[in-house]
Amino acid sequence: MEMSNHQQFHVLFDGPALIEHRMDVRDLAPALIAIADLLTAANHELNGEAASLRVHVNASFKAGSFGIDLVATQHLLSQIRSIFSGSGATAISNGYAIMTMVGFIGSGGLIGLLRRLKGRRPVRIEQKGEVSAVHVSETESIEVDFRVIKLYRNKIVRTSLEKVISPLAREGITDFGVVMRDKVVLDVHDDEIASFSACTTEAVADVVSDTTTHKLLQIESLTFKDGNRWRVHDGLATFCASIEDPAFLKKIDAGERFGKGDVLVVDLRQVQSISGGRLNHESTIVKVLEHRQPLQQASPERTDAGPDAEPAGTGVDLAIA
Structure with missing residues (x-):
């Protein structure tokens, strides 16, 4: 029935x-x-x-x-x-x-x-x-x-x-x-x-997650053409990020110099979504808080040795009885 x-x-x-x-x-x-x-x-x-x-x-x-x-x-x-007489x-x-x-x-x-x-x-x-x-x-x-x-x-x-x-x-x-x-x-x-x-x-995206975090990004490659994205590295992975900070974009238009290896302190928005059966990940630099010069590596050589410092290298002390 x-x-x-x-x-x-x-x-x-x-x-x-x-x-x-x-x-x-x-x-x-x-x-x-x-x-x-x-x-x-x-x-x-x-x-x-x-x-x-x-x-x-x-x-x-x-x-x-x-x-x-x-x-x-x-x-x-x-x-x-039965569902019509119950909680369902x-x-x-x-x-x-x-x-x-x-x-x-x-x-x-x-x-x-x-x-x-x-x-x-x-x-x-x-x-x-x-x-x-x-x-x-x-x-x-x-x-x-x-x-x-x-x-x-x-x-x-x-x-x-x-x-x-x-x-x-x-x-x-x-x-x-x-x-x-x-x-x-x-x-x-x-x-x-x-x-x-x-x-x-x-092509309507179904958003899975939408987060904004404080990050340090190192520039790997960049372009100053409108609409293009910069390739950056966050210490774990390399990805492309678009820039939406109008104040930062004005600095670019004014001629501020940027190069590979430069570091940006930013608020980074990352959106994960599903569209057309595919998983997508989009990164956007919402605000640039600071522009730093490339990170410097510490020299492996010791440059602070004083007059009483021991000679460099390896050796063995010998004594004749």
């Missing part, structure tokens, strides 16, 4: 081209299939194999713009029935929760995040418990439910959402909306299409 729940909603497209409440099936059919793919993929991403979801078309049509009633039916496997009751995202995470309900979710990003690709994403911080830049970040990020990174979810919105690229179709219980819960305009491009899923 299975349990199931149903979530009924109404989707509509609006605009001058739909004034007679007719829509080209070549625009409508892919959008409806994409809605089914979107919610099915979101359900699988959030619930795995514990629940399945299908989207059905209701027989009734509503007047007004061109709209159609849909029902998202979620089937829950019988063996997980929140382990399964139901149909309403899935639509909220997608952004069809509540003005947030994935759609809300994409609207705030406006087509920009995040610099990195950090998870803090059940909240994820999406860094648009080093000074701007957006906090969302960690499940939204799972959907953001899911290629099927993103491409399906892009297809749902795609009819807005047609001349005369200006709005896509979702209605529940006669209330508009989502309205997307045609000037927002760029925000829903699926290509922004690529």
